[in-house]
Amino acid sequence: MPVTLREVAERAGVSIRTVSNVVNDFHQVAPATRARVQRAVDELGYRPNTAARNLRSGRSGLIALVLPELDVPYFAELTRAVIEQAAAAGYTVVVDQTDGDPVRERELVMRGSRAAMFDGMIFNPLALGDGDLRDRPSSTPVVLLGERVVHGGLDHIMIDNVGAAELATRHLIDLGRRRIAAIGDQIDETRQTGRLRTLGYRAALRSASRKVIKELIRPTEFFHRADGAAAMADLLALPEPPDAVFCYNDLLALGALRTILGRGLRVPEDIALVGFDDIEDGRYSTPSLTTISPNKNEIAKNAVQLLLNRLDGDSSVPAEISAEYTLEIRESTLGRPM
Amino acid sequence: MPVTLREVAERAGVSIRTVSNVVNDFHQVAPATRARVQRAVDELGYRPNTAARNLRSGRSGLIALVLPELDVPYFAELTRAVIEQAAAAGYTVVVDQTDGDPVRERELVMRGSRAAMFDGMIFNPLALGDGDLRDRPSSTPVVLLGERVVHGGLDHIMIDNVGAAELATRHLIDLGRRRIAAIGDQIDETRQTGRLRTLGYRAALRSASRKVIKELIRPTEFFHRADGAAAMADLLALPEPPDAVFCYNDLLALGALRTILGRGLRVPEDIALVGFDDIEDGRYSTPSLTTISPNKNEIAKNAVQLLLNRLDGDSSVPAEISAEYTLEIRESTLGRPM
Incomplete structure (x- = not known):
């Protein structure tokens, strides 16, 4: 039987809510209390997994960044910028590379089962086109980067x-x-x-x-x-x-x-x-x-911001942003x- | 109310087990059946989230790769190799960069609440040392890369x-x-x-x-x-x-x-x-x-293999592997x- 929040709370001598606050990294817990809870968590081997948190909040705290190639320096530099922007908003970035493989791209962006792991996705497609994305069944917000898709009905950041x-x-x-x-x-x-x-x-x-x-x-x-x-x-x-x-x-x-x-x-x-x-x-x-x-910093900032807006319920028409260049x-x- | 597997099964006219197989990407489902289930999933807006899957399998299918800097080409090339090796084993890699910040490293590797999101971690520390890792409360398997930690009591791949x-x-x-x-x-x-x-x-x-x-x-x-x-x-x-x-x-x-x-x-x-x-x-x-x-390919292959062994219950003494170089x-x- 998995250890429950209640057992951790009893061991630490605090309320269940306090355990939950510690486990979810909320900040309003006094350091001494936090330490006591963490000790109980460790002693009991409590594993406050994503599962439980997802069920409560409906969010995983993960943003997927899907790029063609991570070892292409432009994408590596863009990835650093996206990670920094997302971290500032409390999100962890899951980076995945497709190598521009249409099967892999479709799998990542189209399938509900996969997409549900993430709250949202920043996606630079190489192979998928306008038509592919219009048929997308998943409701996970997606921000598109690059020029492959121009009428995808999604927020889009491109370069002229x-x-x-x-x-x-x-x-x-x-x-x-x-x-x-x-x-x-x-x-x-x-x-x-x-x-x-x-x-x-x-x-x-x-x-x-x-x-x-x-x-x-x-x-x-x-x-x-x-x-x-x-x-x-x-x-x-x-x-x-x-x-x-x-x-x-x-x-x-x-x-x-x-x-x-x-x-x-x-x-x-x-x-x-x-x-x-x-x-x-x-x-x-x-x-x-x-x-x-x-x-690149502007691209990353806009991409994360557009995604956060959608997660906050923004249902305005998709944005089309042209990034600056010199x-x-x-x-x-x-x-x-x- | 969230849509249930049962409702999807009824809409698709298949068993709950078949829906579960489709949703979990198992391969023994006929293409036509899979399409029917997917249609029902889409129509009902069923969201088979990680939560449900975690609760059943106890696994997220995620491996964390924690590196100092993603935009340093050595790490970008290593990341590509790790992603390829992990994908072959059915795992998705979550990449995170620490910039060698001790606070960030500690947060990622030490805290149970964060680590539980991943089944395992491949970790190249810059700031944390032997002592830090010996006190690690989490039971998530970790494979260490690099030379920062030499007696961490964990599987370790290094270069001479x-x-x-x-x-x-x-x-x-x-x-x-x-x-x-x-x-x-x-x-x-x-x-x-x-x-x-x-x-x-x-x-x-x-x-x-x-x-x-x-x-x-x-x-x-x-x-x-x-x-x-x-x-x-x-x-x-x-x-x-x-x-x-x-x-x-x-x-x-x-x-x-x-x-x-x-x-x-x-x-x-x-x-x-x-x-x-x-x-x-x-x-x-x-x-x-x-x-x-x-x-680098050998380093990636060994790192993923050591992690999978631990996930399969391998409890032998930590391995110490010295990677080849020319x-x-x-x-x-x-x-x-x-």
Whole structure:
């Protein structure tokens, strides 16, 4: 038989309510009383499990953060920010990675049985689309991140990818570069990020009356260093290689940088590079990386706040928030100070 | 009133056991039946929460992974490996970061009320020590990672830091370097990693009959890029700067690399560099980073396996496992191929 709150209360010589307050981490218990209760809890081996607490409050205190890849620095940095924001509100974050696997994404977001473990979810889908989420049976609040889903009927925080990519490309045009390549286009239509950034890249070239040269737009399967290194090798093998490259994230740019320097070429003298994400790696590379810097703290703060609002019963129409970003100009386009 | 399993069963026209099987994700339910049950679950808004499941099985299906910093690539890569190993065993991993804060660490590992949310915990402490963990009241199984606690009476997976640091330093001696510095010594006695690696560094110098020069051993507060960059600047300011540096992790080495290249010096021609961790960043830097490579997949696999054994009732004496490692020799010591 499991030990009950009543038995703990008797052992500690306090009321059941006081035991409950200690067990639930409420703060209005005097330290000495708290210690006495904790001693009774330990001696009796009382296990005040989530089960009992869920049944009472209907809440688990857990927020799920579902991301494609935890070991991609952009997501690792975003995760830190979400954990900090959630902790400030008394929530624990459960982090899960999907690797963009549609089955895994569906399992996590769609199924009532799984979702019920969490009070809410912050979800950055890669594979699931608008239609998938409209059919969602679960009533657990979800805040969407990223650009995969645009009409999901859910709170959504995104980045203006077209505008940001246009800004990055325009910077290379303004520096006088003539053959500007792009790494990270995506053919798979479930991968919206690459498609949107290509739209911005094209828009910048067009508004500067530049021709869009198809062979300078390189698709990649993933946004990892290895993809950037390989795509850059392809670009360098062209009869007329580029003198600038806009990479759709910093990992691609760091991979491309490795390839360029490995050939004995210089950045930015021979080839200028711009990335996207502003991860710490790019601030310490040599040359340091010019990049689009989305405000990750703002994204995390808004995501947690929207979720808490829904948990508090907010039933207004879904919010659509566009996160701030800046262009951080560093050595990979400006050169190094003498 | 919450919807009951019985109501779902009646709506779906199946037994309560079948509903329970679907809700608990057991696999012996025919797809058509599963769909029918799911429909009934959705229509009625049945919420088969963790509470009910916990009460039945006594398990939450959650493993906590408690690490100092999620956005440190070594931990991000280890997290990926732990999630994969746990998923294969049907467990979901809850990731939490402590930032090495003793209060936060104590809260997570010591308190019964919190620990009961998880079936078990994989814990890499930075601040808590042997004594702290011996007093642990909770009976939740814990597997320890790292070197902070060595006699905690718990399963423990560690790296032979002294041996690995000796190997790294010996490599620099073998290359003929004369003034070999070390970055990452730690004065705070709760930070064992730095202390142990300094022991290995000293041992290698001693066995090569080299003098240990105190000013060449640089302490750092953290193991971040910024610490490595600053420590390297201090070393370069010495009347006689080093011609090689063993950095106690790759982030320190990448920070040091940034400082060295920023001064117009060459790696390894002027200064050779060795790191520790073998994170992906170091494979793509220019030059690529020679480093100690701990077998992260093996660490993750052992950690999950030890935890599952305890959950299955294994009560044998705590295991002490020393993880494998190798020295990966790359351009930062060998130079780049011509």
